[in-house]
Each structure stands twice: as C-alpha cells, then as structure tokens.
Amino acid sequence: MxxxxxxxxxxxxxxxxxxxxxxxxxxxxxxxxxxxxxxxxxxxxxxxxxxxxxxxxxxxxxxxxxxxxxxxxxxxxxxxxxxxxxxxxxxxxxxxxxGSGRLATNRAYLEYHLDDYSGWLQRRVKSSYKWDRIRSCLSSSSMCAELNQSYRMPQDFFDAHLNPLQSGCCKPPTQCGYTFVNPTYWISPIDNAADVDCLQWSNEQTQLCYSCDSCKAGLLANxxxxxxxxxxxxxxxxxxxxxxxxxxxxxxxxxxxxxxxxxxxxxxx
Missing domain, CATH: 1.20.120 (Four Helix Bundle (Hemerythrin (Met), subunit A))
Incomplete structure (x- = not known):
C-alpha cells in the first residue's frame, strides 16, 4: 500500500x-x-x-x-x-x-460592429452604468494618442493594421466619410446618418469614439x-x-x- x-x-x-x-x-x-x-x-x-x-x-x-x-x-x-x-x-x-472584423473599402484595418458578437458579451457592455466605467478606464490609456505619433499622412494611416480597440475607439466609422486631419481628428462627415456612431464621434481627445458601438465591438473583438x-x-x-x-x-x-x-x-x- x-x-x-x-x-x-x-x-x-x-x-x-x-x-x-x-x-x-x-x-x-x-x-x-x-x-x-x-x-x-x-x-x-x-x-x-x-x-x-x-x-x-x-x-x-x-x-x-x-x-x-x-x-x-x-x-x-x-x-x-x-x-x-x-x-x-x-x-x-x-x-x-x-464576431469578427469587417473589411472596409481602401482600408487595411477592419471595422467592428456590436451586433456581430454573442448576446452575452453584448450585455456586458450595453449597460450605460457598466460602459461608463469601462469607457473611463479605456480613455485613460494612451492607445489613441500613440496613433498621432505613428501616422502623419492619410494613406499611411489607411494602410495601418490597427488593433480592434484602436479601430473602434480612436477614429469614426469609415462609412461616415469623415475627412482625415490626423488619426484622432476628423472633419466634414459626408453622411451623419450612415451609422448611429457617426453622431457619437467627437474631436475632443477625451471623447473620440469611446461612446460608439464600434468601440464596444472593438473591445469585444479584443x-x-x-x-x-x-x-x-x-x-x-x-x-x-x-x-x-x-x-x-x-x-x-x-x-x-x-x-x-x-x-x-x-x-x-
């Protein structure tokens, strides 16, 4: 034994x-x-x-x-x-x-949509109470500010392979037709009604697209x-x-x- x-x-x-x-x-x-x-x-x-x-x-x-x-x-x-x-x-x-990213016209990075992900994951970010805390945490990082140091020219940015959070939170959705000034500053949208996120975009550096569904989708993709x-x-x-x-x-x-x-x-x- x-x-x-x-x-x-x-x-x-x-x-x-x-x-x-x-x-x-x-x-x-x-x-x-x-x-x-x-x-x-x-x-x-x-x-x-x-x-x-x-x-x-x-x-x-x-x-x-x-x-x-x-x-x-x-x-x-x-x-x-x-x-x-x-x-x-x-x-x-x-x-x-x-859930996976979608190809965008003439862009190397992918676009992310919240509805593509499981209902359980969506519920973790849809609540305004939960998202306010997550958004505050994400916006305190330097992930978006770093893009301004890396990409000066529009085509360089469009050819960049952004991670899902950068694509979803740091820029407006491509379909809105915003004009590139720098990676976190965009003007003159072609169609504000193309996506609900088009109205959520802000050039205020603490806001950007952190309130967008694309940011929530980018988080879920990550x-x-x-x-x-x-x-x-x-x-x-x-x-x-x-x-x-x-x-x-x-x-x-x-x-x-x-x-x-x-x-x-x-x-x-």
Whole structure:
C-alpha cells in the first residue's frame, strides 16, 4: 500500500503543477488593458486555478502520509473542479464563437460592429452604468494618442493594421466619410446618418469614439482574441487534469485493494 500511496502523492504533485498554467492564464488576462477594464474572466480563472492547487495539495499530503479522508476529499473535490473547468472551457468557446472584423473599402484595418458578437458579451457592455466605467478606464490609456505619433499622412494611416480597440475607439466609422486631419481628428462627415456612431464621434481627445458601438465591438473583438488564447491553455490543462485524475483513481483503488488483502491475510494468520 505504501507504494500505491506514494504513486497517488506523486500524481497529485503533477496536478499541483497543472494548476500553474490556469493561474498564469488568469494573471495574464488581468495584465491586458482591455481585460483589466472589463474584469470579467480573469478572477474566475485565477480562483479556479487556486482551488485546484489547494485540492491537489490535499491529495499530495493524503497520498504520502496515508490520510484516507484527505484522499477521499481530493477525489470528490477534484471531480467537481474538473467539471467546473470543463464548463468554463465550453462557456468561453460558446460566447466567443461569433464576431469578427469587417473589411472596409481602401482600408487595411477592419471595422467592428456590436451586433456581430454573442448576446452575452453584448450585455456586458450595453449597460450605460457598466460602459461608463469601462469607457473611463479605456480613455485613460494612451492607445489613441500613440496613433498621432505613428501616422502623419492619410494613406499611411489607411494602410495601418490597427488593433480592434484602436479601430473602434480612436477614429469614426469609415462609412461616415469623415475627412482625415490626423488619426484622432476628423472633419466634414459626408453622411451623419450612415451609422448611429457617426453622431457619437467627437474631436475632443477625451471623447473620440469611446461612446460608439464600434468601440464596444472593438473591445469585444479584443476580448474574444485573448479569451480564445486563454481557452486553449485551459483546454490543454483540462485534458491533463482528467488524465491525472483517472490515474489517481486507479492508484487509490489499488491502494485500497492492497489494504483489504493485507487485512484479510492478517485475519488468517
């Protein structure tokens, strides 16, 4: 039984290591400017990673020190956490399955539309209360001001590959027909009615298009890209945890079987 318990402990040590990518994914999301403004996914991921670490530690201690109730706690709790992680992986995939940028005429950058994204993500930014806080956070960054340092001529800007936030928040929608002065200053729109965002644009550098649906869509496009990357990490870790859990169950069962045989033999000696 000692050998089997050591195997269980070693397996749970691997489970402890597998919690690190989950916690790391959550920390990485928290360092991204858009995710730090929205604060949706990083904390659930970090908390889930920490819980997996704690439960795996309990299994590690229970295995090496032959504490049966800790091993039983590990088996039940880890199963619950694996199910929660699987649900999170599926959830992230489902809410990010929709939405992508649209090509604009004579532009290298893409345009973003809020209706292209999942309803769940849209509800996270449609509320004026929620968006006011996010907008204030985004506008405090230097992402738009940096464009003025990089692009002086109109064609240089039109040929630029802007990220979704820059495209959605720092300039008016292309279809409005605004005339380029610099990346964050545009005049003389051709058609103010082409898009509701055409009326939202402001040359005031603290306003720009932060109130536009295109800015909300750009934010969701960025979130989608980052969440998909995190989801890949979570999926790989999930597969590893399932594999470790199944091996741990077999080792625990073998340990209990050895213990029963040992007690059986002692009863006849």
């Amino acid at each position: 000692a050998l089997s318990n050591n195997v269980v402990g070693a397996i749970n040590f691997v489970a402890m290591l597998l919690s690190v990518p989950i916690i790391g994914a959550g920390i990485w999301l928290s360092t991204e400017p858009d995710n730090s403004c929205v604060k949706l996914l990083q904390w659930p991921v970090i908390i889930l990673g920490v819980l997996i670490l704690v439960v795996a530690l309990a299994g590690f201690i229970g295995g090496f020190w032959r504490i049966s109730w800790l091993l039983i706690f590990y088996l039940i709790a880890m199963l619950v956490l694996i199910i929660l992680l699987a649900c999170l992986v599926v959830f992230i995939y489902m809410v990010t399955i929709r 979130l989608k890209k980052e969440w998909r990357r995190a989801d890949i990490i979570l999926l790989i870790t999930l597969v590893g945890l399932i594999w470790v859990y199944l091996i741990g169950c077999c080792a625990f069962r073998n340990a209990k079987t050895e213990d029963l045989f040992r007690k059986y033999k002692q009863g006849y000696t």
